[in-house]
Every structure is written in C-alpha cells, then in structure tokens.
Amino acid sequence: MNEMNNIEWKKLGFKFFPTKHMFVATCSSEGWKVEGLRPFGNIEISPAAGVLNYGQGLFEGLKAYSGRDSNVYLFRPQKNAERIHNGCKRLCIPPLPLDIFVQAVNEVTKANREYVPPYQEDSIAQGALYLRPVVWGTGPVLGVSPAPSYTFVTYACPVGPYFRSGFECIKLKISDSHHRAAPGGTGGVKAIGNYCVGMMPAKAAKDEGFQEILYLDAKDNRYIEEVGAANFFCIKGNRLYTPNLDGCILPGVTRSSILHLAKHEFGMEVFEQKISVEDILDCDEAFASGTAAVITPIGSVQHQQKEIVINNSEPGTVSKKIYKMLLDIQHGITDDKYNWRSVVE
Numbered sequence: 001m002n003e004m005n006n007i008e009w010k011k012l013g014f015k016f017f018p019t020k021h022m023f024v025a026t027c028s029s030e031g032w033k034v035e036g037l038r039p040f041g042n043i044e045i046s047p048a049a050g051v052l053n054y055g056q057g058l059f060e061g062l063k064a065y066s067g068r069d070s071n072v073y074l075f076r077p078q079k080n081a082e083r084i085h086n087g088c089k090r091l092c093i094p095p096l097p098l099d100i101f102v103q104a105v106n107e108v109t110k111a112n113r114e115y116v117p118p119y120q121e122d123s124i125a126q127g128a129l130y131l132r133p134v135v136w137g138t139g140p141v142l143g144v145s146p147a148p149s150y151t152f153v154t155y156a157c158p159v160g161p162y163f164r165s166g167f168e169c170i171k172l173k174i175s176d177s178h179h180r181a182a183p184g185g186t187g188g189v190k191a192i193g194n195y196c197v198g199m200m201p202a203k204a205a206k207d208e209g210f211q212e213i214l215y216l217d218a219k220d221n222r223y224i225e226e227v228g229a230a231n232f233f234c235i236k237g238n239r240l241y242t243p244n245l246d247g248c249i250l251p252g253v254t255r256s257s258i259l260h261l262a263k264h265e266f267g268m269e270v271f272e273q274k275i276s277v278e279d280i281l282d283c284d285e286a287f288a289s290g291t292a293a294v295i296t297p298i299g300s301v302q303h304q305q306k307e308i309v310i311n312n313s314e315p316g317t318v319s320k321k322i323y324k325m326l327l328d329i330q331h332g333i334t335d336d337k338y339n340w341r342s343v344v345e
C-alpha cells in the first residue's frame with residue numbers, strides 16, 4: 001500500500017520530508033542548460049557562492065494535486081515560471097527560461113509520483129506534493145556583484161495545510177516595529193532574503209499565541225500588505241478587497257485566481273487597492289491566500305491594544321464558497337473553464 005495513505009496531512013503541515021528525485025539546470029556564460037533528474041541529495045558549492053554571501057537567490061512554490069479522477073494535476077505552473085523569470089531580472093540572475101521551469105516541475109512530479117498524497121473527499125484533510133523550485137548564484141564572488149554561474153534545482157515534499165488549523169480561523173498580530181518589504185525593495189519577487197527577516201517577529205507573535213504577523217507598509221505604517229507569506233483579502237457584502245500590487249506585495253497565483261473566480265464565477269465586485277487597518281474594522285470576512293496557506297480564514301487581528309474580531313472568529317460563507325471552487329478546480333472536480341490545470345503525464 002502507498003505509504004502516503006497513512007499520513008494525517010492536517011497534522012503534518014509543512015515539515016520537510018525528502019522525496020527521491022530532484023531536477024537540476026545550470027547557467028554559465030553560455031546560458032542555461034538542463035542537467036535533468038538526479039537523486040535528491042546534497043549539492044556542493046563554493047563558500048564564496050553569491051547566494052551564501054549576498055543572498056542572490058529566489059524560490060517558488062506550487063503543488064501537485066491528486067485528482068478525484070486519479071490524474072495528477074499542476075495548477076497554473078506557467079504563472080510561477082513567469083514570476084521566477086521576473087524575479088531573476090530583479091536579482092541580476094540570468095532569467096530562467098519558462099520552458100525549463102515547466103519541464104522541471106512536470107518531471108519532478110512524475111519522478112516522485114509515489115509521494116503525491118492520495119485524493120481525499122474531506123478537502124480540509126487533503127495533502128499535496130509541494131514543489132520547491134529554487135535558483136541560486138552558486139559561482140564564487142567576493143565583491144558585491146552577480147555570481148558568474150547559477151544553479152536551478154526543483155525538489156518536492158509531501159505537505160498538509162501550512163496553517164495546521166486547515167479551514168479554521170487564525171489569529172494575527174499587526175507588527176508596529178517590523179516590515180516585510182519596502183518601496184523599491186524586493187517584496188514583489190520571491191527573493192530568499194525576504195523570508196528570514198520575518199522569522200523573528202513571527203516567532204515572537206507565535207509565542208504570544210498568534211499564528212502569523214499581518215504586515216503593514218513601511219512608509220505610512222498604516223496599509224495592510226501581507227499575512228507572513230500569504231496574500232490578504234477582506235470582504236464587505238458583495239465586495240472583495242485585496243492590497244494592490246505596488247511592488248511590496250507578492251503577486252500570488254492564488255491571489256490572482258481568487259480575484260478571477262470572485263468576479264467571474266460569483267459576480268462579486270473586486271478591488272485591488274490600499275487597505276488601511278481602519279478599513280477592516282467593519283469587514284464581514286477576511287482570509288489569507290497562498291499555495292501553502294490555500295485559503296485560511298482570519299478570525300481576529302490584534303493591533304496595539306485592540307483586538308479586531310472578524311465574523312465572530314468563524315470562517316465566512318463567501319470565503320468557504322471561494323475555497324471550495326478553488327479546490328474543486330485544483331483536484332479535477334469541476335470543469336477547467338479557464339485552462340488552469342495541467343495533467344502530469
């Protein structure tokens with residue numbers, strides 16, 4: 001029997017669990033070259049590697065899903081390919097060709113097919129195979145300048161929901177003293193260095209009983225940006241709001257899919273705009289979105305001494321409706337009207 005059948009995904013969360021195969025491509029002065037699949041394992045790089053000294057690196061995250069029909073699906077991998085391509089430009093990495101990215105995620109999924117968690121009717125308990133493409137400046141540099149060579153690796157790991165609560169409300173804390181991104185910085189790309197800066201405030205918030213930080217903008221300390229490594233949404237009546245992509249916010253694939261579904265499937269009015277803390281005082285529902293977070297409802301937000309409780313700390317009906325449609329598309333249950341799914345063959 002497939003050992004993936006015996007795992008309780010909801011409890012596993014995002015714990016590292018190695019799978020058998022990874023995909024490698026390299027880039028020298030001659031450009032990008034596919035090395036192909038190899039056994040998952042350590043790689044050797046110079047201590048002077050650009051990524052180790054100056055953080056020249058980007059990562060991606062997407063999932064392979066078991067369909068109800070026994071196919072394995074990827075969800076909009078082209079979008080992740082475009083995002084890493086753009087991120088490469090920002091970090092002076094030779095842009096990774098889109099077709100190499102798409103080849104990598106398909107081959108790694110196929111090679112690690114036995115680790116794709118099985119389809120389960122209870123969508124909240126569902127697991128997926130998380131694919132982690134990363135690109136690093138691996139050539140040696142001493143001065144602050146782009147590395148002379150690069151390595152792109154994609155590995156895979158079976159996961160459950162990032163917030164182990166699944167579709168239950170999380171409690172967030174607004175940070176007054178820490179920011180995730182700054183105007184002109186790298187918040188709009190998945191630079192590896194964006195993530196370690198959040199570890200200290202997130203740990204402090206977790207120690208106080210919150211699940212994550214809700215970050216405000218660095219300029220006015222007033223406008224909502226992101227929920228840790230997930231996008232923020234709130235709902236008022238038939239209106240769905242999310243912060244506009246001003247360079248400090250990661251353009252989430254889930255974010256763009258939710259905006260599309262809300263507008264075209266549920267007839268909602270959607271707004272990408274600045275959202276202040278005061279704006280959420282009277283919202284009906286709020287949630288975080290991302291590949292890892294899927295859609296995680298937000299039950300309360302602590303701001304200074306005040307607790308903003310949203311929808312009685314219960315998951316909202318509109319959030320649930322969007323969540324269900326998104327999962328149904330990802331798991332091959334509903335029609336793929338927008339061509340978002342691809343079968344891994």
Ligand code: PLP
Pocket residue numbers: 061190226228229230231250251252253254255289290291292
């Ligand atoms: N925001 C940040 C900072 C992230 O790291 C992620 C995860 O990739 C997201 C939002 C959600 O993006 P996506 O929906 O593409 O996973």
Ligand code: COI
Pocket residue numbers: 014060061062162195229290291292293
């Ligand atoms: C994702 O949703 O794929 C992310 O990148 C979040 C990750 C940092 C755990």
